[in-house]
Amino acid sequence: MTERREEIQRLIKETRSLPTLPGIVSKMSALVENDKTSIQEIARLVSSDQILSAKVLKLVNSPFYGFPGRVSTVSNALILLGVNVVKGLALSASIFEMMEKNVVGLWEHSLGTAAAASVIAKRIGAPEAEEISTAALLHDIGKVIVKIKFEEEFKHFESRVREEALSMYEAERESLGADHAEIGGWLAKSWFLPDKLIEPIACHHDVEKSTQxxxxxxxxxxxxxxxxxxxxxxxxxxxxxxxQPAAWKKLGLSEAQLEGIIDEIEEKLIDVKNLSLEIQAPHDAPA
Ligand SMILES: [Fe+2]
Ligand SMILES: [Fe+2]
Structure with missing residues (x-):
């Protein structure tokens, strides 16, 4: 099993980015890695790809960030949300672009989780709600790696999940020695995302493992x-x-609060469905 884990880590390191990811994402990784990079340089890079910037702007203006006015440029998005959030958005937009056609379900699950995380964060007054939404948007990104890099095993997981009522992460742990949460964490680390995004991704199925x-x-x-x-x-x-008990303990929600959260999420998910359809539209014009 240790061998499998090392193999996965090596795969992630070697490719650094997924082979099908647009070069823009690895360029962005390099820019963000360099402390001297200015916001303008990053904005210029994202803006150079029209489709990507349209998608980033749609996400920035989506129900989960909830800025009162419309954010119409990538540099404004960078100023409002910060480099890490915009990088997270560009990564999700690029990664899901290649998945949209065949894995719409995972894309919608991710968008929905981002919207739900935003509702919860705002209701309980958690700081850095934007970062939390972005981590939620990326939380299952490890599934993309598993699907692409371990195609054969993935098919096997799918049938086990169907036949044995096993969850995906249990099937992954059994045969890969790591689940998509941990793999997603490794991936986020290789993209130089900060720990506040990495840890929620890596620990979303094991809340008690989250220390920072x-x-x-x-x-x-x-x-x-x-x-x-x-x-x-x-x-x-x-x-x-x-x-999980660790999550209950940390959140300290009353039943009434939880009910309020669930109601608001239900409403938000209607907007999210529309957003998903809009983002998937084949010929996106910049917003
Ligand atoms: Fe997950
Ligand atoms: Fe999930």
Whole structure:
């Protein structure tokens, strides 16, 4: 098993970015890695790809960030949201672009989880709600790696999930020695995303393992469970996991608060469905 884990880590390191990812993402990784890079340089890079910047702007103006006015340029988005959030958005837009056609369910699950995380973060007054939404948007990104790099195993997981009522991450742990959460964390690290995004991704199925950002992790976990429970999108299996005790403890929600959150998420998911259809539109013009 250790060998498998090392193999996956090596694969991630070697490719640094997915082979099908546009070069812009690896260029952005290099820019963000360099401390001297200015916001203008990053904005210029994202803006050089019309489709990507249109997608980033749609996400920035989506229900989960909720800025009062319309954000119409990438540099404004960078100023409002910060480099890490915009980088996270550009990564999700690029990665899901290649998945949209065949994995619409996972894309919608991810968008839905981002919207739900935003509702929870705002309701409980958690700081850095934008970062939390972005981590939620990327939380299942490890599934993309598993699907692409371990195609054969992935098919096997799918049938086990169907036949044995196993969850996807249990099947992954058994045969790969790591699940998509941990793999997603490795991937986010290789893209130089900060720990506050990495940890919620890596620990969304093991909240108690989160040591530095347990509140952010608990929010992403709860958002994931609620979106699955609501039957929105499709993340690979139909099992709704229990909300973990560590998450309950960290969030300290009353029943009434939870009910309020669920109602608001249900409303938001209608907007998210429209957003998903809009983002998938084949000929996106810049917003
Ligand atoms: Fe997951
Ligand atoms: Fe998920």
């Amino acid at each position: 950002y347990p509140l952010k992790t608990a929010i992403v976990h709860l958002a994931d469970v609620l979106v699955k429970a609501g039957g929105f999108g499709f993340s690979g299996d139909d099992l709704v996991p229990q909300i």
